[in-house]
Amino acid sequence: MKVLIFYFSGTGNTEKIANLYAKAFEENGDEVVMGALPDIEHKLGGTNLNDFDMLGFGYPIHAFNAPANVLKLARMLPELTEPKNAFVFKSSGEPVRMSDVSSLKLIKILKKHNILVTNEYQYVMPYNIIFRHSDEMAYHMWEVAKKVVPLDCREIKKGVPKKAKRMFMGGVLAWFLRIEHWGARFNGKRYKVNSDCVRCGLCAKTCPANNIKITDDGKIKFGKNCLMCMRCSFTCPKNAIKIGLFNGWKVNGAYSFAMPPSNAPALPDKHANYCKKAYNRYFREAEEKINSEQKKAN
Ligand SMILES: Cc1cc2nc3c(=O)[nH]c(=O)nc-3n(C[C@H](O)[C@H](O)[C@H](O)COP(=O)(O)O)c2cc1C
Ligand code: SF4
Ligand code: SF4
Structure with missing residues (x-):
């Protein structure tokens, strides 16, 4: 089977999941082509979708x-x-x-193009906005994704459909929250850098919307095409970018995803109770899936 995986990743989490999918398909003997945004937009003309047996679409949830x-x-x-x-x-x-x-919207657009989404999966990864997850939590999330993606890949290959649950008024809710697309552009114009900026140019070079310019007199200017993807502020080596109205929710610096050393001092986790029930359910369901597949394999 030949698989084309389109994906966007602001700060690397979705890319990590996309790579797990690529590995899982390849280990099953499939050929995988990766199409990361924004580069794939420029290559679409030379890509014949009819050459592929299956398409994948990955993204980080935004609002x-x-x-x-x-x-x-x-x-x-x-x-x-x-x-x-x-x-x-x-x-x-x-x-x-x-x-x-x-x-919902993505599936609707794809359907108009005769692309039928049969399977949909969500992977919890550490927040790149609102607050920083603890290293333990980031490690745990990643370990779970590494185990579950190959199982989900197997489900896709077997043709077992898996749809997200329908929610009452879900379409209306999602439509309303797409105000974020406009909000990102509005707020993005309000991004600023502080005096810690060393003009390294990393933010301008890596912005997926080409939204950051360094002027001749060395000023960093943010345009009106921001996606609020957080790549610039997350990866700025000097933590110099203020993200407009959401600056209080800024998270800077990559997660290591490695197992924290056993002798690391236990730091108080202010957010340990945030959505605790939902995280517990997610980890429990993932564990159940892993165990059930292991039983079948034995
Ligand atoms: C503007 C914005 C909005 C977000 N909204 C949500 C959300 O509604 N629900 C959620 O679970 N996570 C939300 N997140 C968190 C990201 O989806 C999450 O950290 C994701 O793994 C980031 O993936 P990436 O590194 O590939 O960009 C949001 C992040 C950003 C930057
Ligand atoms: S990445 Fe940070 S330090 Fe480098 S130019 Fe951008 S704002 Fe300045
Ligand atoms: S300016 Fe906006 S689109 Fe560009 S990297 Fe920063 S958050 Fe992402």
Whole structure:
């Protein structure tokens, strides 16, 4: 089977999941082509979707929706003459049920292009906004994803459908929350750098929306095309970017995802009770899936 995986990742979490999918398919003998945004937009003209047996779409959940550039990509795809099956994977900071609405618009657009989403999966990964998850939690999330993605991949390959649960008024809710797409552009204009900035240019070079310019007199200017993906502020080596109205929710610095050393001092986790029930349910369901597949294999 030949698989094309389209994905967008602001700060690397969705990319890590996309790579797990690529590995899982390849270990099953499939050929995988990766199409990361924004680069894939420029290569679409030379990509024939009919050459692929399966399409994948990955994104980070932004305000219970897919980011604007992911929906734009879906609209840019050609309409296929024959229906083609697809799967969606998304990464999110929390596992609340409301996230089930996040793909509704994407699925609708893809359907118009004769691309039929049969399977959808959500993986909880550490927050890149609101607050920083503890190293233990980030490690735990990643370990679970590493075990579950190959099982989900097997489900996709077997043709066992897996749809997100339908929610009453879910479409209306998701439609309303897509105000975030406009909000990101509005807020992005309010990004600023402080005096810690060393003009290294990393933010301008890596912004997926090409939204950051360094002027001739060395000023950093943010335009009106921000996706609120957090890549610039998350990866700034000097933590110099203020993210407008949401500055109180800024998270700076990559997660290591490694197992914290056993002798590391136990730090108080201010957010230990945040959505505790939902995280517990997510980890319990993942464990059940892993155990049940292990039993079947024995
Ligand atoms: C603007 C914005 C909105 C977000 N909204 C949600 C949300 O509604 N629900 C959620 O669980 N996580 C939300 N998150 C967290 C991300 O989905 C999560 O950290 C994700 O793993 C980031 O993936 P990435 O590193 O591939 O960008 C949001 C993040 C950003 C930047
Ligand atoms: S990445 Fe940070 S330090 Fe480098 S130019 Fe951008 S704001 Fe300045
Ligand atoms: S300005 Fe920053 S947050 Fe906005 S799209 Fe560019 S990298 Fe992402």
